[in-house]
Amino acid sequence: MPTSAQRITEQLGQLVGTPSVSSTDSSWDQGNRAVVDLLAGWVEDLGFTAEVQEVGPDKANLIATLGSGPGGLVLSGHTDTVPFDEGRWQSDPLCLTERNDRFYGLGSTDMKGFFPIALAAAAAFRDEQLAQPLILLATADEESSMNGARSLAQLGRPKSRAAIIGEPTSLVPVRMHKGIMMESVTVTGRAGHSSNPELGNSALEGMHAVIAQLLAFRTELSERFSNDFFNVAYPTLNLGCIHGGDSPNRICGRTELHFDVRMTPAGDNATVRGEIDQRLATL
Numbered sequence: 001m002p003t004s005a006q007r008i009t010e011q012l013g014q015l016v017g018t019p020s021v022s023s024t025d026s027s028w029d030q031g032n033r034a035v036v037d038l039l040a041g042w043v044e045d046l047g048f049t050a051e052v053q054e055v056g057p058d059k060a061n062l063i064a065t066l067g068s069g070p071g072g073l074v075l076s077g078h079t080d081t082v083p084f085d086e087g088r089w090q091s092d093p094l095c096l097t098e099r100n101d102r103f104y105g106l107g108s109t110d111m112k113g114f115f116p117i118a119l120a121a122a123a124a125f126r127d128e129q130l131a132q133p134l135i136l137l138a139t140a141d142e143e144s145s146m147n148g149a150r151s152l153a154q155l156g157r158p159k160s161r162a163a164i165i166g167e168p169t170s171l172v173p174v175r176m177h178k179g180i181m182m183e184s185v186t187v188t189g190r191a192g193h194s195s196n197p198e199l200g201n202s203a204l205e206g207m208h209a210v211i212a213q214l215l216a217f218r219t220e221l222s223e224r225f226s227n228d229f230f231n232v233a234y235p236t237l238n239l240g241c242i243h244g245g246d247s248p249n250r251i252c253g254r255t256e257l258h259f260d261v262r263m264t265p266a267g268d269n270a271t272v273r274g275e276i277d278q279r280l281a282t283l
């Protein structure tokens with residue numbers, strides 16, 4: 001009978017060898033169904049009830065439950081990986097390779113490696129009568145559309161009292177994380193020749209006012225929602241890119257600004273978005 005370490009290595013080799021790249025670039029995008037099916041077989045061997053939730057063509061989430069009832073603990077991971085640049089790998093990215101006391105393979109850390117470890121931990125409880133359920137959750141498309149997480153959120157599943165997410169954190173427990181929202185503002189004015197400002201309405205000057213509001217709001221956010229648990233102890237708002245105008249002698253008719261906001265846990269994205277809308281509506 002293989003030892004726990006041998007089983008972990010063997011399972012990780014199978015997971016790495018089952019490609020499941022997800023990408024917003026359709027030439028890279030693959031399904032994760034084969035990975036989910038592998039995991040489903042292994043959890044069933046441990047006595048879990050495996051439920052495969054279809055997310056899209058060849059894409060699925062796995063909700064595997066040991067025990068029953070409300071509450072419980074979720075062990076959560078994503079089954080997809082980012083794309084890879086084969087020329088920059090020293091070994092086949094889809095073949096788990098041990099070198100210098102480390103394993104190399106696409107997703108071996110982020111985060112296929114989490115599943116064999118979680119299963120080995122769960123195996124200790126296979127014959128126990130659990131007071132609350134132990135749930136292994138494996139999601140699709142975390143590296144791209146987040147469609148796996150979205151469909152779980154829609155269903156409101158799985159419900160539990162606590163969750164451990166096996167993303168790599170250099171083995172340091174991380175108990176909270178900032179959110180992220182990516183927003184854009186478009187200002188539409190009226191183009192015209194620069195020699196007569198009366199003929200147009202500058203979208204660039206309108207965007208200047210928008211940016212001033214956003215920067216004032218950023219200061220307000222950092223005062224209202226600072227949190228010393230984070231290295232960057234306040235919410236951030238980054239003006240990431242701006243497009244507009246075509247020539248110094250034309251009044252700019254349209255500009256578009258893209259920015260992101262990363263809130264500390266006390267700030268709700270929908271509320272923040274509403275406050276941004278309110279501020280910009282006054283312009």
Ligand SMILES: [Zn+2]
Nearest residue numbers: 078110111167
């Ligand atoms: Zn990850």
